[in-house]
Amino acid sequence: MSRIDKYFKLNMNSATKQKTSGGCGCGSTSGTCKPQNQETAVKTTSCSCGSDSKSCRSHQEKSPISDEEFFKGAIDAAIGDERKKDGFDQVFDVKMDRRNAFKKLTASLLIGAGAVSSCTSIVSSNESKEKSQIDWEEQFKGNYKLMGDNEKKATVDRLVRSYQLRTGKNISMSSKNAEDDVLFGYAFNISKCQGYMDCVSACVEENNQDRNSQMQYIRIHEMKDGKGFNFNEADDNYYYEVPAEGHFYMGTQCFHCDNPPCVEVCPVQATWREDDGLVVVDYDWCVGCRYCMAACPYDGRRFNWSKPEVPEEEVNKTQHYLGNRMRKKGVVEKCTFCVQRSRAGENPACVEACPTGARVFGNLLDPDSTIRWVLENKKVFRLKEDLGTEPKFWYFID
């Protein structure tokens, strides 16, 4: 953040090169293999995958079964006697070097609140007590960007438990950190896109966007042949059969700039660039001033003008804290290159959904990746390069 030279070049070979490169020989496109020394909350068995990305993923992520076990245990604790650790202890037993005084204050207030609620309401069940405890701790937690791995895990566990208490359904939420030697990039083939918008609907389903306001991260601009890239005359809101005669299509979304203006302006650092290049938002830390929306030259950000709603049966339950978990009213959100998928070694939903193969995603630091091939062999360009934002989103034509 303390770069003196604002107008800088994106250096793909050293941008996020980190101390140790993992001893893993997997050549898959999106850096699915984990270096052994990475300290995440997730346990890793040593990885020897040279195969496809899915199989590697299985032992990186916490499997849903162990989640369920945790839930059962938590319910036991709530209903039955004291177990070894309940949600409260899990949070407060963790060693935290930051914000200790504040935590203590929270704890004392919490005890007070607990005392009040237990003496006033005889009927209130343990569950509702736990729920209010979680709500309280969530309300006063810190910025995710500054959390240690334990704190990250604690808040994720709270959110999972809270969702379970409210809806009775289980979700899995990851707090997986950026991996070493990964820098995500994206390329868009203008020749191939036919404007089907499958990417848009896949994105909405994957990322649990508000259905009422029809929020969409991706916009597909329909342009007239022979007019060049004329955004002014383009239509990003068409409702007819595509591809329409005499038109071509171009998609925009968050470009995950390497020098993102939106990150600079945030007064509370609720949005930042992760080490793998993703520009993310902590929805719980955002104060909703919308300065980042004004600062974004690419129309990449969306605001929850009212409470976002997704029908329960449509909720995507594989979530990431920084990605598609449920948002609340009055916070900013945006495309995260589907962090819940990309960090698990999968392609973002838009890439997977595209029927024409116009979308390419991968690790810019991996010389064998498709995205690198595109950048090295195609005539690529980016939008508004003159602004010095260094988008990691390229366009090309066959």
Add this chain to the structure above:
Amino acid sequence: MRRFKVFKSLVKDSLNLITQGSKKYHLWMAFLTLTMLIGMYCYSIQLEEGLSVTGMTDRVSWGLYISNFTFLVGVAAAAVMLVMPTYVLNDIDFKQAVLIGEGIAVAALIMCLAFVVADMGGPAVLWHMFPGIGVFNFPNSMLTWDVIALNGYLFINISIPFYILFRHYQGKESKKKVYLPGALISVFWAVGIHLVTAFLYQGLQARPFWNNALLGPRFLASAFAAGPALIILVLAIIRSFTEFKIEDKTLKKIAMVVTVAAQINIIMLVSELFKEFYAPTHHSESAYYLFFGLEGKTALLPWIWTAISMNVFATFILTFHKLRNNLNILYGACTLLFIAIWIEKGFGLIVPGFIPGPYGKIAEYTPTGIEIGVTIGIWAMGAFVFTMLARIAIGIETGSLRYKKKC
């Protein structure tokens, strides 16, 4: 200990004073209270439903609230035009007016903060911004600079008048060496708050309409016209309703400040228009939208042309000594100028920054009733705060409010 006692008595006397008054005073305060209540009701709806009850969208993500905020920062900064001559240059003619000017600054700053909070999506988590318990992204975010600038200016503008009034309340003269450093700081600080607020917009490469080196200076020029214009109008009202003596000479001197600032403002306007329309580029589209409309979308047209013509006409009147020295004409010109700059530096500045959008989409913005209700409520709150402050200040200055006077 004695100071505490004096302070307690001051608070008591002040409360006594502001709760009593003529019928007109009570009617005025009742009207403001009612307006504030309506504003609060509107705000409660906004809290409940979210900002979707406003006219703002993802395409135009700032609207009436931020517009009024921007304008009021200028009004607050304008107090310096009275502070500097009085405290630093020892101009005796401004002495009576300066406390009123500072009162306006305090009220304007409180309104600014209220508008920012009203615009927030999550006012409940505003503590995220407090250094210590939250994360304060200083110095990267201009918004954090603005938070410091506004709160600092609010502190200065409360403490200096408070010190002076507190001394006068006890029948003592205020000591120059106590308030002069504060007054000097406030001179620079006033320029600072408005420049920093301009930088908030000026620093965004995404919005060519704002990303313009003249924005900051022009903010200052328009602020030093609109702010003192408001002070003249307020002084005129105070003169006719209270026994507080404000001489014609004072008003005329402030009018001089207004005139010069308005003239500079017009020169800068011409410079801006020349740049946008002599060799129009892609970046001039927002200006085209503002002044001529784009693709049949012309929502701001009547507003901006009203503002420009009022602005030019008022400046023209003010320029001639004969016209300006006629107080009734002066009041008219000040009213015109104030409204013109409110339009121009308010939504005439904020809304076109978003239109057309980053990809040329033209989505217009119209404030909703709830938004307007909250806005009017906040203005009423400002007037309410100012009325109370002004009555206390006038009470002390005219000598009717004195420590231990009654016993």
